[in-house]
């Protein structure tokens with residue numbers, strides 16, 4: 001099951017914050033990567049949409065087409081909305097041998113989504129990812145900067161419940 005993307009217009013506060021970030025980087029073409037990353041990070045859905053591009057283009061003088069090229073070149077820049085919590089399950093080497101597939105199945109069942117999808121409320125998205133260097137506690141999943149290992153069904157439930165209860169807090 002996948003969900004239709006819903007694009008929201010920027011609020012006045014978001015426009016103000018974007019303007020402040022552009023000012024901080026002197027509206028400069030030279031700082032465009034840092035500018036875009038910081039803007040992306042400041043937005044709830046963590047992506048650079050067309051409306052943001054227009055503001056950046058106006059202020060920096062970089063044509064929209066060049067901004068799109070920059071965003072397609074750098075994988076850390078997103079052009080689609082992201083969920084608040086991105087769950088990445090390592091499916092490499094020892095995690096794979098330690099049955100990362102079962103971990104994926106538990107997450108898919110609990111979140112009612114498949115890998116590559118997000119929950120209806122944009123709280124979670126589920127992906128597979130590369131080794132995160134915690135092979136001894138595999139299978140592991142990474143959410144934000146936190147790596148969780150030695151996972152079973154109960155532990156996964158607790159982690160998801162905590163994040164759900166903290167939905168209005170920091171990621």
Ligand code: FES
Pocket residue numbers: 090091092093094095096130131132133134135138140
């Ligand atoms: S193989 Fe999964 S963390 Fe290294």
